Amino acid sequence: MTTTWITVCDTCKRDGWETRGMEQTDGEVLAAEVEKAAQGSEVVRVRRHSCLMGCSNGCNVTIQAGEKLCYTLGGFVPDSEAAEAIVDYAAQHAESETGQVPYRNWPAPIKGHFVTRHPPLPSE
Secondary structure (H helix, E strand, O other), X not given: OOOEEEEEEOOOOOOOHHHHOOOOOHHHHXXXXXXXXXXXXXXXXXXXXXXXXXXXXXXXXXXXXXXXXXXXXXXXXXXXHHHHHHXXXXXXXXXXXXXXXXXXXXXXXXXXXXXXXXXXXXXX
16 A cells, blocks of 8 residues: 655635735744644655745645545535544545545545646556
């Protein structure tokens, strides 16, 4: 089983960010929640990246693994429920041979958050 990587955009700011008086960006909050939810996983790893260029869909994450379908998801509220669902989906992605997870197995909090799907890069 290959490792699935969750990349969290740590610069994402949802609408109204500046008026909520937050000391951290929404992306930083989501990244911390995802890191916490993934602690102890043997198949999911988390990294942060500044700007995934999906600003209209903030908070953005990618689900990626070598030679598998990869996904971009966005529009999350940065909380533990979203983070746990993202990690749950990523674990299923890691277990899948192709990276495709049957819709019936998707955690409810990620439904409606898929932005893009990318085919795996050719091995040659």
